[in-house]
Amino acid sequence: MKSEKISELTTNRLSVYLRCLNTLAAAGIKTVSSKAMAEQFNLNSAQIRKDLAYFGEFGVRGVGYYVENLRDHIIKILGLDVAHRVGIVGAGNLGTALANYDGFTTSNFTVAALFDNAREKIGERVGRNQVMVHDVRNLARVVHDEEIDVIVLSVPARVAQKVLNQVMSAGIKAVLNFAPARLQARRGVKVKNVDLTVALESLSYSLARPQVSTITNPRVTHAYEEIAQHDETREL
Amino acid sequence: MKSEKISELTTNRLSVYLRCLNTLAAAGIKTVSSKAMAEQFNLNSAQIRKDLAYFGEFGVRGVGYYVENLRDHIIKILGLDVAHRVGIVGAGNLGTALANYDGFTTSNFTVAALFDNAREKIGERVGRNQVMVHDVRNLARVVHDEEIDVIVLSVPARVAQKVLNQVMSAGIKAVLNFAPARLQARRGVKVKNVDLTVALESLSYSLARPQVSTITNPRVTHAYEEIAQHDETREL
DNA sequence: CTCTGTGAAGTCATTCACAGCG
DNA sequence: CGCTGTGAATGACTTCACAGAG
Secondary structure, eight states, rough: OOOOOOOHHHHHHHHHHHHHHHHHTTTTOOOOOOHHHHHHHHHHHHHHHHHHHOOOOBBBBTTBEEEEHHHHHHHTTTTTTSSSEEEOOOSSHHHHHHOOHHHHHHHHEEEEEEOOOOTTTTOOEEEEEEEEEEEEEGGHHHHHTOOEEEEESSSSSHHHHHHHHHHHHHHHHHEESSSOOOOOOOTTTTEEEEEEEHHHHHHHHHHSSSSOOOOOSSOOOOOOOOOOOOOOOOOO | OOOOOOOHHHHHHHHHHHHHHHHHHHHHHEEOHHHHHHHHHHHOHHHHHHHTTTTOOOOOOOTTHHHHHHHHHHHTTTTTTEEEEEEOOOSHHHHHHHHTTTTHHHHEEEEEEEOOOTTTTOEEETTTTTTEEEEEHHHHHHHHHTTTTTEEEEEEEHHHHHHHHHHHTTOEEEEEEEEOOOOOTTTTTTTEHHHHHHHHHHHHHHSSSSSHHHHOSSSSSSSSSOOOOOOOOOOO
8 A cells, every 4th residue: 555646548448447347246256366456457467466455455365355345435436426416518419418418327416407598498407317407607606506516518618618617616626528628727627538539540550551450459548448338238 | 461350449549540640631731740640649459450450451662652542441441431311219318319429420420310219209300410319119120211320329228228129120230339238239230339337437436546546548448538639520 | 279468568748857049 | 050860878667477375
């Protein structure tokens, strides 16, 4: 257990490990070694051990890790033991799709509000979960009233920075940005970007230059991946 | 100009540079130095030069790069000069939202088909673009008929691997996966993952452990980011 | 004897810093 | 001069390999 600062690659992988453990727990498996887990989910066992060791000594030598126990530890580490409330700015196609997304629930996130500036959308309740669409001008108030601590941006790129500024002024410290825009955040505010354009264009590159050996198990970078999910009911 | 193999981080950044250049071109700017571009879009100038130098000597010493010229080069490099046709498997919330996504167009991608297994969806045309929903069992045929070369997976995690296998059997070499699952691809097939769960849980970590200096400009990893987009009409 | 936790080594990516072209 | 292209330096991340705990 060191007290170095933790890289984002590590926290991304912790999320992956959590999924793996959920899968194992669902299969009734009580204990797992880093090697077994690495093989099953194609990860690297040393990396698993190292990532975990940043936060404590959770394993038992000669045995491995207790699945439930490690799962609980990772939930704590990632702060998933406390409920998070999400606001989505931009009630377009993607925004409303996200408002219906069940995957949030599993990680202790609830979509509490949508925001838009289109008169005809404001005041409506949308989707299965009947989330209310608020006027984006009331963002700060609703964030406060609804105790929202995470904002998802699904707005056009040209307004993304302006909206982010408003979001930061409302005291939000965590933002998931879907707008294809390089945003400037003030320090203390974490912005994670999910950029479809970059993903697609990079795929296009791989089509343009077929490599003999396109790697099968890419590094778990950029916030992603897994082999099987415990929550199988989710539908995107 | 070397002939090393190019890292995915580099191709992701090329996509970002392309956006920047589009912005500059739209502003009527003819020529730009790596330093100016780095400052405007908060990138590192040495990295821009190095990334570009993998593919050729596009710059002019003492001047910089010609915006239009460099733009065209990157389009070629990324293979965006040839049209791509996209099939989306999973006509749920996210799948249909993506079918309506205008951002595809800018990068020379067209959504040619949706696939699902739900009887009531098959045969329908959905969204603004009236994309036809096909029976997923006919995937190979439709991929061939519609000349689809990129598949987007927006299916539940438990079926993602099975669907991917089918997709690979149909000869697809490029896949964008939204399912929270660690997929195994055969070599020569490129799978890019976009995992909302990982992104959110990693955000949760940053809320749980507020750093004094949460970094403002994270490395452009994991397929993302930008400051201003030339195509401002897109609505998610 | 198994498997963790971890220094040390190895690999890959970013940034520096400058020779030399225009 | 200014700015590119690039080796060399630095830094970050991953993997190896093993001492030692259980």
